[in-house]
Amino acid sequence: MQHIAVRCAPARTVLMGLALVGALAAGISLVAFEAAQGDLVLFPALVVLLWAVLGVVFIDLFTRVPKVPEAGSGWRRRMRGLLRRLYWLLATGFLILGLIAVDVSLSIAREWFDDRARIGQAK
Helix, strand or coil, rough: CCHHHHHHHHHHHHHHHHHHHHHHHHHHHHHCCCCCHHHHHHHHHHHHHHHHHHHHHHHHHHHHCCCCCCCCCCCCHHHHHHHHHHHHHHHHHHHHHHEEEEHHHHHHHHHHHHHHHHHHHHH
16 A cells, blocks of 8 residues: 555645645535535535545555564564554555445435436426
């Protein structure tokens, strides 16, 4: 995961920009549009916001993972080993969070397509 995070690190600024655009679009759609038409902007904005934030968190979390503890004994070796185990736990949690994000994104996309069809029929 560290290898992927390091390779994606240059995209961090772009992801932060996308998160900002997604948040602004979602906020504007809540205030400026009627409910049905606002959903046409809100749903994609929420998906963009979700994935951009997950990308930034992934890069920030896994860019620096502690190295494998060196041979020998001592409290530093034990602490480094404990930190590496913590990163495995975080990686597992992030994988589960990613699967939940896929499910949420598919649900939002399904609602968006249903709303588009209803608005198109109403016109």
